[in-house]
Structures are given as structure tokens and as C-alpha cells.
Amino acid sequence: MKGIFTILLALVFISNANARVPRQKIHLVGNYDKSIKSSFKVDFLNKYKLKKIKIRDPYQDNNFYEFEGLSLADIFNYFGPKAKSLDVVAINLYKINFKRNHPRAKKTFFVFKENGKFINVDKMGPMRIVRDYQGIIKDTDLALEGVEWVWMIKELRFE
Amino acid sequence: MSNKNRISGHQVEDNKNMANRRAILSSIALFISIFFVALLLGRNISHDIETSVYSYRLFSRGYLQSTNALFDTQRLLERYLRTQTYGDLEKAYIRAQSGKGLFLAFLNEYKRSLRPGIEENFADQHRTLALFSEVITEIEQGLDILEEEMVFEPTRVSHIIERIGDLNELVLAQEAKAWFDRALSFDSVQKKVVSNRQLLVILCIFLFFAMIALGYFILKRRKLEQEVESNRLRLLNSHRMLALGEFSASVAHEVNNPLSIILWRLNIVFKELAGIDEDSKLKKNLDSIKVQSQRIDKIIKGIKLLSQNSNNLDNEYFCLNKVLESLEDVICNKADLYNIKLKIEPMNQPVVMFGKPVQLVQVFTNLLNNSIDAIHDKSERWIHIEPFAENGMVEIKITDSGHGIPKEDQREIFNLFYSSKKTEGTGIGLGLSAQMVKSFGGSLNYNHRHPNTQFILRLPYSEFHLPKFHEQEARREKESLNNS
Numbered sequence A: 001m002k003g004i005f006t007i008l009l010a011l012v013f014i015s016n017a018n019a020r021v022p023r024q025k026i027h028l029v030g031n032y033d034k035s036i037k038s039s040f041k042v043d044f045l046n047k048y049k050l051k052k053i054k055i056r057d058p059y060q061d062n063n064f065y066e067f068e069g070l071s072l073a074d075i076f077n078y079f080g081p082k083a084k085s086l087d088v089v090a091i092n093l094y095k096i097n098f099k100r101n102h103p104r105a106k107k108t109f110f111v112f113k114e115n116g117k118f119i120n121v122d123k124m125g126p127m128r129i130v131r132d133y134q135g136i137i138k139d140t141d142l143a144l145e146g147v148e149w150v151w152m153i154k155e156l157r158f159e
Numbered sequence B: 001m002s003n004k005n006r007i008s009g010h011q012v013e014d015n016k017n018m019a020n021r022r023a024i025l026s027s028i029a030l031f032i033s034i035f036f037v038a039l040l041l042g043r044n045i046s047h048d049i050e051t052s053v054y055s056y057r058l059f060s061r062g063y064l065q066s067t068n069a070l071f072d073t074q075r076l077l078e079r080y081l082r083t084q085t086y087g088d089l090e091k092a093y094i095r096a097q098s099g100k101g102l103f104l105a106f107l108n109e110y111k112r113s114l115r116p117g118i119e120e121n122f123a124d125q126h127r128t129l130a131l132f133s134e135v136i137t138e139i140e141q142g143l144d145i146l147e148e149e150m151v152f153e154p155t156r157v158s159h160i161i162e163r164i165g166d167l168n169e170l171v172l173a174q175e176a177k178a179w180f181d182r183a184l185s186f187d188s189v190q191k192k193v194v195s196n197r198q199l200l201v202i203l204c205i206f207l208f209f210a211m212i213a214l215g216y217f218i219l220k221r222r223k224l225e226q227e228v229e230s231n232r233l234r235l236l237n238s239h240r241m242l243a244l245g246e247f248s249a250s251v252a253h254e255v256n257n258p259l260s261i262i263l264w265r266l267n268i269v270f271k272e273l274a275g276i277d278e279d280s281k282l283k284k285n286l287d288s289i290k291v292q293s294q295r296i297d298k299i300i301k302g303i304k305l306l307s308q309n310s311n312n313l314d315n316e317y318f319c320l321n322k323v324l325e326s327l328e329d330v331i332c333n334k335a336d337l338y339n340i341k342l343k344i345e346p347m348n349q350p351v352v353m354f355g356k357p358v359q360l361v362q363v364f365t366n367l368l369n370n371s372i373d374a375i376h377d378k379s380e381r382w383i384h385i386e387p388f389a390e391n392g393m394v395e396i397k398i399t400d401s402g403h404g405i406p407k408e409d410q411r412e413i414f415n416l417f418y419s420s421k422k423t424e425g426t427g428i429g430l431g432l433s434a435q436m437v438k439s440f441g442g443s444l445n446y447n448h449r450h451p452n453t454q455f456i457l458r459l460p461y462s463e464f465h466l467p468k469f470h471e472q473e474a475r476r477e478k479e480s481l482n483n484s
Helices: A002-019 A042-047 A072-079 A139-148 B002-083 B086-113 B123-147 B154-272 B281-307 B320-337 B357-375 B429-439 B465-483
Strands: A026-030 A051-057 A063-071 A085-090 A095-099 A108-114 A128-131 A153-158 B316-319 B341-344 B352-355 B382-390 B393-400 B443-446 B453-460
Touching: A051 A108, A051 A128, A063 A072, A072 A085, A072 A108, A072 A153, A095 A139, A128 A139, B002 B086, B002 B123, B002 B154, B086 B123, B123 B154, B154 B281, B281 B320, B316 B320, B316 B465, B320 B341, B320 B357, B320 B382, B352 B357, B352 B465, B357 B382, B357 B393, B357 B429, B357 B453, B429 B443
Parallel strands: A026 A153, B341 B382
Antiparallel strands: A051 A063, A063 A108, A085 A095, A085 A153, A108 A128, B316 B352, B382 B393, B393 B453, B443 B453
């Protein structure tokens, strides 16, 4: 009885730990929709219509993962309806620019959940960019493709 | 027969085409296989270099990003010590997490870039990750303490800062070691590139020479095929000539019987007309019949002599002088036909040899026939045979009024199946003659120094053969008397 109780307690603890929202906040800067708060933790995004994609993650041994988040097109629509471009800045200040008319705007996703759990900073979270691509990306293609796969996003700067 | 020849001709042509096709296909296959080997080698080399260089830079970037995150964490913790605000500690916590995340992500990407089968020891890197986790946990504990509105002691923060400093040194030391290892392996990759380039050059040189050799063998093969085809035609011709010879022999035999009767009857008529006037027309007509009949007899004897299959005859003692005398009977008709002056010098001494006289007759006939064919349309027409015996060796010079054999043909004339007569010759005449002479222990040579066309026949003989020859002739005479 005591053993069962211990196991149940441990499970509760583990599920709580997984459900814990990463501390890193996402900051909105520049020409964004001012009705939205400028800094938020990723659980704030749950109020939007999220999309789920299942892809092979090239940075995790090409294993299948189900990611949840918003497409680049949705990010523009929800947070920067008047913005023409977006700078995505990572914790290490790595920065990449996306135009509103990016050819793969609907295939590029800003995800914050991996297999239903929040992604922590030490797992490239709290938010990262992935591409909805069915199949394995070749090693030779990943160098260029990976440029847009920003990890550890901390700031979205709309212009 | 002609159909058969035509069919076999087609087959020869088909075989030639097939051989050519095979040669072309094999050369293409050789070229393609070497091309693909070179291409694969080249691809392998370039892929190795590209992935090596990229992964080395990537790994270094991972180390530097991590150390940057650790420095940043240290800076934020020091700021927390000054400000004592929750936000600074939280930022320090996130930055430490990002350092670990970056280290892990770049490590995974580096592992991914390694070629299958290459094992590297990542124990140091895993130890670093564990240290990262410990530091992160300690900062998180501080955050928990602050959330419970308790005091997070500055000494603990200082201790974390020191640990981060140690961790940073460890990461930088690993980066230095990894860079050194990468430099070594990059050097080996470069050496491999040089050796592979040399291999490619050798392969290209080999390909070049192989193509030349292949071309040479194709040409050689074509030449041989042409020779085989031409020899095949000559062989067919020689078979035809053999059949003709056999036919001639049987005709000669059939003609010989009534001719013997005619000559016998003529002798009787001459005996009965013993007292007739020599100048009478009857006598003159009968003389003419006798002369012409004797001429027919000589021709028949010549045909019979030449058409004998010498391989089936036994060796015997024979007089070379008589062989030369018999030549006149065999060849004089043809020589007369073209108005060629044939002069056969007598032997300076009697020479007896052991062997098959018919073979020698055939050798001489062949040489004389060649001479007649060569000079019959020339203004000056003569053939001269000069035998001379001395010290066990007879040298017979057969010279005609021709102007010699062209230099390019001189080496070939004694080869079996070689003929300078484009369509008429069988090519087996001189070659076979040379072989027959060789079987006598002699030699047959062309004398290129003579202004006219001259062959020199040398035959060994022995003086001890003479008494044996007389014995043989006496025995034969006795047998013939007994038979009659």
C-alpha cells in the first residue's frame, strides 16, 4: 500500500514537472499589435488556434516528434498584422529575418510543445522554429535549411 | 559448294561484326567503369572534406556559444548579488539552461555529421552536460527559495559563480582539445585527398594506355581475320587444284592405253613397210603420226609424274641428272607455247640421291611454272637451269629473264599461302617446295643480288649412293624381265 502511494506521488510529481511552463518569456518588440501584452510565457499561446505537426526532427536523431504551435503566417496575423517583416531573436542573440510573404510561411512553425509537453530551454525551448517537412532532411541540405530553425526564441521584433 | 561458300562467307562476316561489336562494347564498359570509379572516389573525397570542415566548425561554435552562455550566467549572478532581484536570478537560470541546450544541440548535430562506423568517445562532453545540470539545479533551488520569500545566501551564489568558472574552463579546455583533434584528422583527410588524386591520375594514365592497347589489338585482330579469310580461300583453291590433278591423272591413264596400242601398231606398220621409199608421202605421214604420238606420250608421262601423290611413294635411289632431263618433257610444252627459251645445262658429274624423285620434279616444275607465268608477256623470255655438284653438295641455279621480286614480297614468298598472283595462285607452291627441299636436307633461297630473278637450290648428296643406285636399277631390270 505504501509502495503504491509512493509510486502515485512520484507520477504526480513527474507530471507536474512536465507541465511546468518554461521561465523564459517571449518579448514582442516593434510594430506588433499593442492590444497584446508585450511579454508572456509560452502558455499564453494556448489561447490561439494551435496547429499540430508530426515531423522527423533533424536535431534529435531524425526521430518523429509531434510539435504544437503557430505557423509563421499565423504569427504575422495574430501579433503583427501590419508588420512587413519579423526578426526572430534567440537567447544567444542569434537572429533571423522573415518577410511577411515568405514562400514557406504556412510550412514554417513556431512551436512550444513537443509531444504535448512544453519545451524547456535546455531542449531548445521555450519556443523554436521547425519546418513541416515529411521525410528526412539530408545532411548536405541541413546546413542551409537549419539557418531558419531558430532555437530558444526570446524576442519577436516586428517591423 | 558455292552455296556452302556463300554461307560460310556470311558467317565469317557475321563473326567479324560480332568481334568488332564486342571490342567496342568492352572498351565502352572499361571506360565507363573507370569513369565511375573516379566519380565515386571524387564524390567520396569531396563529401568527406565538406562534412569534416562543416562539422569541425559546428562543434567549435557549440563550445563557444556555451562558454558565452556561461560567462553571461556569471555576469547575471554577479548582478543578482548587487541587486538581489528575482529577475536577475531568473535570467541567470535561463542563460545557464541555454548554455546546456546549445552544448547538447551542437553535440547532437556533430554526432550526426560523423560517417557511419566512426565511433568517438564523448565521455568528456557528457560529464560537462552533467555539470551544467548541477549548476542549473543549484540556481533553480535559489529561485525556489526566493519564491518562498526566503533568503538565498550570497555565499551560495558565490559558490555557484565559482563552479560556473570551473565549468567554463573545462568547456574551453575541451574546445582546445577538440580543435587539436580536428586539426589532426583534417590533416589526414588532406593527405588522403592527395593520395586519391594521385590514384586518379594513375587511373587516367592506365585508361589512356588501355585504350591504346585495345585499339592495337582490335587492329591486329582485324589483320589476322583478313589473313585467315584469304588463307581459307586459297585452301579452297588448292583443294580445287588437287581435284583437278586427280582428274588429270585418270584422264592421262585412260589416254595412255590406246596411245600404247597406237605406238605398238605403228611399229608393226613400220616393220611391214621396211622397203618403202623414204621420200614417199605415206612414209612422211606415218613419221609425222609417230612424232606426234610420241609427243602425246611425253605429255601423258609428265601429267602422270606431276599428279602422283608423293607422300604415298617410297624413298629410292635416283639420279639427279635424269630428273633434270625429265623436266624437259614436263615443261617444254608450256615453254614452247609462250616461245620461251628453256636451257637446262647438263650436270658436271653424276649425282645420286636418296628420296622421292617426284618431289624434286614437283619443286622444279613449280619454280619453272612461276618463271613462265612471270615472263610470258615480256619481250625477253628465257629460263636457265645451271647445276653444279661439288664436295657432296649440288647447287642448282634457276634463273629467268624477269627483273627480280619486289623487296616487300621477298620475305613473304616462302610463307605457306602467300601468293603474289592476286587471283590465280594458291600460295602453296613456293612454301611447299621449300618444305620438300628441306626434307632432302637442302635449302631453297631467292638470290636478291642477281639482276634477274634467280632461285638457288642446294641439295646434299653422297658418293656412296652411286653403287647402291646401280644395284637398285639392276634389280628392277631383272624384275621387269621376269614379269615380261
